[in-house]
Amino acid sequence: MTPSAYDPGSDGAKMNYKDAMSYGDYLHLSPVVSAQHPLSNAHDEMLFIIQHQTSELWMKLAIHELMSAREMMNAGNMPPAFKMLTRVARIFEQLNGAWDVLRTMTPSEYTEFRDDLGPSSGFQSWQYRMIEFILGNRNPNMVKPHAHHPDIAAALEAELARPSFYDDAVRLLYTTLDGPGAVPPAPNLNAPHEANDEIKARWKTVYENVSDYWMLYELAEKLVDMEDYFRRWRFNHVTTVERVIGFKRGTGGTAGVAYLRRMLEVELFPELWHVRGDL
Numbered sequence: 001m002t003p004s005a006y007d008p009g010s011d012g013a014k015m016n017y018k019d020a021m022s023y024g025d026y027l028h029l030s031p032v033v034s035a036q037h038p039l040s041n042a043h044d045e046m047l048f049i050i051q052h053q054t055s056e057l058w059m060k061l062a063i064h065e066l067m068s069a070r071e072m073m074n075a076g077n078m079p080p081a082f083k084m085l086t087r088v089a090r091i092f093e094q095l096n097g098a099w100d101v102l103r104t105m106t107p108s109e110y111t112e113f114r115d116d117l118g119p120s121s122g123f124q125s126w127q128y129r130m131i132e133f134i135l136g137n138r139n140p141n142m143v144k145p146h147a148h149h150p151d152i153a154a155a156l157e158a159e160l161a162r163p164s165f166y167d168d169a170v171r172l173l174y175t176t177l178d179g180p181g182a183v184p185p186a187p188n189l190n191a192p193h194e195a196n197d198e199i200k201a202r203w204k205t206v207y208e209n210v211s212d213y214w215m216l217y218e219l220a221e222k223l224v225d226m227e228d229y230f231r232r233w234r235f236n237h238v239t240t241v242e243r244v245i246g247f248k249r250g251t252g253g254t255a256g257v258a259y260l261r262r263m264l265e266v267e268l269f270p271e272l273w274h275v276r277g278d279l
């Protein structure tokens with residue numbers, strides 16, 4: 001007698017979704033898993049596409065978390081803001097781990113389809129640029145590649161028109177230490193935040209009096225943690241790029257590795273790093 005196959009339906013599993021919302025319906029998987037369109041016959045192009053698409057999905061979540069975290073912080077509701085910042089750091093950790101998959105692609109394999117990419121490049125990732133703008137690494141020139149998508153350009157411009165996450169954190173630092181009317185140095189919304197000694201002095205007070213300023217201390221450490229993971233992403237990127245294309249120019253037109261190395265020097269929250277040498 002042939003044993004009959006186990007039917008989870010006999011234990012109560014719902015097996016028919018003709019008139020009910022299924023997994024794929026809820027997640028809209030059909031468009032997601034149909035959105036991979038390799039332009040070549042190269043085996044590794046699928047890896048390249050999925051690596052970028054999944055990165056963009058995680059970036060979408062990072063933006064969602066950062067926007068809400070900033071709102072919570074500005075409303076004085078710090079515990080949820082902290083939780084969201086921790087999540088953003090974990091998202092970057094996830095993105096950092098993903099480089100290990102992409103690194104399995106050799107220069108020979110990438111060369112098979114690189115020409116098909118034309119002038120497209122991660123340089124044109126608007127979600128990446130949005131994350132940088134939210135965190136405070138701002139350069140209005142970086143909106144230009146998005147001029148042909150007015151809604152995206154407008155979203156980036158709107159972010160440039162408001163204080164960055166760090167500008168708002170610094171405002172909280174001032175109002176907590178100096179009183180509710182305190183005004184921090186006016187932020188330049190259109191340029192990267194520049195290190196400022198007055199801001200650093202206040203963070204120093206926080207780090208030297210942690211029990212008095214536990215909330216700001218925790219905020220500072222969450223920000224440092226997030227930037228730490230972000231820096232690792234940049235480093236993994238430039239190392240993978242050197243490993244795969246050496247010192248060739250980028251498809252986006254930059255010098256490639258030289259451009260990306262320059263980006264390694266970016267400090268999102270400079271005072272939080274500089275103050276450590278003064279403690």
Ligand code: HEM
Binds near residue numbers: 052055056121250251
């Ligand atoms: C073999 C893999 C990769 C290579 C060879 C590569 C190469 C490059 C190069 C040369 C640039 C400089 C811009 C240019 O001229 O094109 C760049 C920028 C960029 N890439 Fe990649 N990349 C790779 C993978 C990735 C992945 C997986 C992501 C994830 C989304 C990514 C996101 C970005 C971003 C956001 C930028 C802009 C960085 C900035 O402006 O600071 N790249 N990439």
Ligand SMILES: N[C@@H](CC(=O)c1ccccc1NC=O)C(=O)O
Binds near residue numbers: 117249
């Ligand atoms: N800039 C890369 C091309 C590249 O990596 C890329 C091309 C299209 C879509 C995403 C990409 N990833 C990151 O830049 C290169 O120069 O080979």
